[in-house]
Amino acid sequence: MRLYAQTPARRIRQVLADLIAVAMICAVVKLALVVHDAIGRLADPGRKAESAGVSLSDGLVDAGEAASKVPFVGGQLKKQLGSAAEAGTGLADAGRSLQDTVGHVATLTMVVLIVIPVVFVLLLWLPPRLRWIRRSAVTRRLAAGPGGADLLALRVLTGSQRELTAVSTPPGGLAEAWRRGDEQVIADLAAIGLRQVGLRA
Structure with missing residues (x-):
């Protein structure tokens, strides 16, 4: 099976077409990765919210433990601080949820940005190349x-x-x-x- 023509003019055209196709696919993949990273940076507020929520929750739980030692009102203080700690946990959960959503959007966008242009390039480039390979093989067999x-x-x-x-x-x-x-x-x-x-x- 011959991949390239023997005549110089056609071989140069084939090599150029192959290089252009590969360059376009590489450019599309690079662009998709850049867009993925850019969208991924939108998750920074989610990471900060998660970190703040975890810190707040842990701090309030520790404060509740310390407050439980106060005579007479310790149990009540611990209960109130525990309720406030749940709000911190909710904030952390919201931060994680935001990160997950941004991650899914970034991945989906990257896949779409890669698949559609690559399929388009392959549909334009691959069929003529395969037709030429098949035609040259048939012609060589016929000539021999x-x-x-x-x-x-x-x-x-x-x-x-x-x-x-x-x-x-x-x-x-x-x-x-x-x-x-x-x-x-x-x-x-x-x-x-x-x-x-x-x-x-």
């Missing part, structure tokens, strides 16, 4: 088989007439020479057929 040069010459004769000017026309014309089995004309036409695909004779 018995009567392959005749079939390639016939394909050129029935295709575009633009390149036929490169073949010296014998008396009676190219088609007549092909019917007679003129080896030089058939070889020249077969070489044109290979060159059209990007292969050398």
